[in-house]
Amino acid sequence: MPDEGAVGLLDTNILILRRWIVAESLPESMAISAVTLAELSAGVHLVEGDDAAARAERVRRTDVLQRVESEFDPIPFDAEAARAFGRISAAVRNRGRTPRRRIADLMIASVSTAAGLPLYTTNPDDFAGLDGIVRVVPVPRPDPH
Secondary structure: OOOOOOEEEEOHHHHHHHHHOOHHHOOOEEEOEHHHHHHHHHHHHOOOOOOHHHHHHHHHHHHHHHHHHHHOOOEOOOHHHHHHHHHHHHHHHHOOOOHHHHHHHHHHHHHHHHHOOOEEEOOHHHHOOOOOOOOEEEOOOOOOO
16 A cells, blocks of 8 residues: 555556556555556557457556546656666566567656656556666556456
């Protein structure tokens, strides 16, 4: 359970699943990265097809994006985050993983590090090997169905 009065950066998956996540699993004050906004925006446009299911998925993703845009003022990916990204990429490579495969995740982690905020995620394994660089707070993954 987060510390009383804690501020945390939310990973993109938290925002997608937020209505099913137990509120006590999240920080009292929540922030997001501009990278998360970019991921959500891209997600709307990456839905393929024009059948009813594709249209419904586009509407669902647009709803999440619009809610996030209205609720948060995202923290930018700035020069400090860029420096953290270098350290994080090296740490990922040193674990035998490829940084390019999860570039958005690593950029979000970089913003978290630069801002001095813990990163709340339902996918803590995405940040394995970043101990001492990124403070990851695992959030139980809900079943939205």
